[in-house]
Amino acid sequence: MEGSSATKSAVPRPDLHAAIGRRAREIYEKSGRIAGRDIENWMQAEAEILSEQKRAARKSAVVVRVNGVKYVGEYQLAVADGYTPGEFAQGDPVPVRFDGDQMFVRRPNGKELATRIVSQMG
Secondary structure (H helix, E strand, O other): EEEEEEOOOOHHHEEEEEEEEHHHHHHHHHHOOOOOOOOHHHHEEEHHHHHHHHHOEEEEEEEEOOOOOEEEEEEEEHHOOOOOOOOOOEOEEEEEEEOOEEEEOOOOOOOOEEEEEEEEOO
């Protein structure tokens, strides 16, 4: 099936405390093992880990038109196997396949970008 395209590791909650602790320890060691900065190191580590989680969970979308129907497929960058927005130019023919609420878009490198259909407009 051909369509046109216009495009645009989170830490599980129970492991969050341990991940922050590991990062705080790294900060402590890299900064010369300065005593008395536990709170500052922890706060920096927490900010970094939470920011990383938000980035990993961020969703992007790809829009494909097939037989006059516009499909919007959402995907997470963290699990997109190296896909970068802009691999497809608007109007380029793009092979796609559908399976239930999923849309698989064949990339120029032959791999598929797996998306979840969040919108379908005819």
